Amino acid sequence: VWKGPWAAAVSRSYAAAAEARAVLENELEGIRAAGTWKAERIITSKQGPQINVDGSRSSILNFCANNYLGLSSHPEVVQAGIDALKLYGAGLSSVRFICGTQDIHKHLENKLAEFHQREDCILYASCFDANAGLFEVLLGPDDAVLSDELNHASIIDGIRLCRAKRMRYKHMDLSDLEKQLKESQSSRMRLIVTDGVFSMDGDVAPLTGICDLAEQYGAMVFIDECHATGFLGPRGRGTDELLGVMDRVHIVNSTLGKALGGAAGGYTVGPKPLIDLLRQRSRPYLFSNSLPPPVVGCATRAVELLLASSEIAQSMTAKTMRFRNRMTQAGFTIAGSAHPICPVMLGDARLASLMADDMLKLGVYVIGFSYPVVPKGKARIRVQISAAHTDEDIDHCVDAFIQTGRKHGVVS
Numbered sequence: 001v002w003k004g005p006w007a008a009a010v011s012r013s014y015a016a017a018a019e020a021r022a023v024l025e026n027e028l029e030g031i032r033a034a035g036t037w038k039a040e041r042i043i044t045s046k047q048g049p050q051i052n053v054d055g056s057r058s059s060i061l062n063f064c065a066n067n068y069l070g071l072s073s074h075p076e077v078v079q080a081g082i083d084a085l086k087l088y089g090a091g092l093s094s095v096r097f098i099c100g101t102q103d104i105h106k107h108l109e110n111k112l113a114e115f116h117q118r119e120d121c122i123l124y125a126s127c128f129d130a131n132a133g134l135f136e137v138l139l140g141p142d143d144a145v146l147s148d149e150l151n152h153a154s155i156i157d158g159i160r161l162c163r164a165k166r167m168r169y170k171h172m173d174l175s176d177l178e179k180q181l182k183e184s185q186s187s188r189m190r191l192i193v194t195d196g197v198f199s200m201d202g203d204v205a206p207l208t209g210i211c212d213l214a215e216q217y218g219a220m221v222f223i224d225e226c227h228a229t230g231f232l233g234p235r236g237r238g239t240d241e242l243l244g245v246m247d248r249v250h251i252v253n254s255t256l257g258k259a260l261g262g263a264a265g266g267y268t269v270g271p272k273p274l275i276d277l278l279r280q281r282s283r284p285y286l287f288s289n290s291l292p293p294p295v296v297g298c299a300t301r302a303v304e305l306l307l308a309s310s311e312i313a314q315s316m317t318a319k320t321m322r323f324r325n326r327m328t329q330a331g332f333t334i335a336g337s338a339h340p341i342c343p344v345m346l347g348d349a350r351l352a353s354l355m356a357d358d359m360l361k362l363g364v365y366v367i368g369f370s371y372p373v374v375p376k377g378k379a380r381i382r383v384q385i386s387a388a389h390t391d392e393d394i395d396h397c398v399d400a401f402i403q404t405g406r407k408h409g410v411v412s
Helices: 004-033 075-088 103-114 127-138 153-160 174-183 209-219 274-280 292-307 316-330 347-360 391-407
Strands: 060-062 119-125 144-148 165-169 192-196 221-225 253-254 266-270 341-347 379-384
Touching: 060 292, 060 391, 075 292, 075 341, 103 119, 103 266, 103 292, 103 379, 127 153, 127 192, 127 221, 127 253, 127 266, 153 192, 165 174, 174 192, 192 266, 209 221, 209 379, 221 347, 266 274, 274 341, 274 347, 316 341, 316 391, 347 379, 347 391
Parallel strands: 144 165, 144 192, 192 221, 221 253
Antiparallel strands: 119 266, 253 266, 341 379
C-alpha cells in the first residue's frame, strides 16, 4: 500500500487517467449520437467484386473498394507476391539507406518512372508518407504553396510540415488560383498543389487551366494521382495523360494501394534532383522500413500488366457510365463526372448509414460517408466501379439502390 507523497502522486495519476477516459467516452458518445460512427465490417475472403462478410450467409457484391482494375486478387499479381516472398523474404528489418534496398525495389522504381514518363521515382510505405515527406524538403520559408481547399488530408498534413507560405484557393477555381499567384509573386518558388481526382466527389482537377496559369506566373505543378493512376487516360497513366498535360506537370505522387494491386505503398515521381534530395532528407523515407518484398512483387507485376496493355483501363468508361446513367434515371443525384467514383448524394449522415446497412441486406457492400470525412450536410454513399464488375453486378447494385431509396423516401 502506497503511503505519504507516493500515495498522493499515484492518486493524482489515476485521477488524471480517469478524467481523460471520461473525456474520450464523451467524445465517442457524441459521434454515436450524431450518426457518424464508423463501424468496421469484417471481411472473411480476399478482396474482389464479390466478397464474404462476417454475418452474411452468401457472397456480397463489393462496390466500395479502391480496387479499380480488379488487380488485388489477379492470379498473376498474387503469384508475383508469392514468388517475391519465397525469394526475398517477408521483410527487410531496415530502412532503405542502411540495409533495406533490394534489386526489386530499384526495379519497381524504374518501372513506375517509365509508367509516368518521369526521370526517377522514390518508394514510400504509403502515399500518405509520400505527401508527408515532399513539401518539407522541397519548400522553404522563401517559397509559397498554393493548395486546393479540398485536397486530401495527407496533402494538408504534409503542407503543414513545411515552412513555406501556405495559401489556399477555392475548389477548382482558376480565378482564385490566379489571384493567389499574383499575391505570391515575391516568393522564390511557388508550387501549385492539387488532387488529380478528388476522392469524395470524383471530380477531375482542371489541369489544363492550372498548367496555363503555372506557366504564365512561373510556378510548378504537383498532383496527387491516387484515384487516377492505372485507369484514367488512354493508357491509364492518370489525370495528366487524360488532359494532355503530362509534360507540364512537374511532380506526381501516387499509391500502390488502389489500382496497382491494392496492397500498400506510395511513391513520388519527378525530376531526378528532387528524387535524390528526397532520399537524403525525406523523413518518412529515412525513418520507415522498406516496403516488404511481397508488396513490391505484387505492385511490379501490376505495373507490368498495365505497361503491356491498356485494355483493362479502357474497360472502365462503359461500366462507369452504365451505373451513372441508370442511377440518374432512377432519380438519384450522382456527384462528379465520368469517374468510377460515383457519390450518391444523400445529405443526412444517419440516412447514409441506414441506407448502407439496408444495401448490405440486399447483397451489396457500400459505406456511408459523413462528417468529418466530408463536409456537414454533404453525406453520401460513395460507390466505386471496378473493371472486375460485370454488367449484371452493376444492374444488381442499381436495383438495390432503387429498392432502398424508395424505402427511405429518397426516390419515388
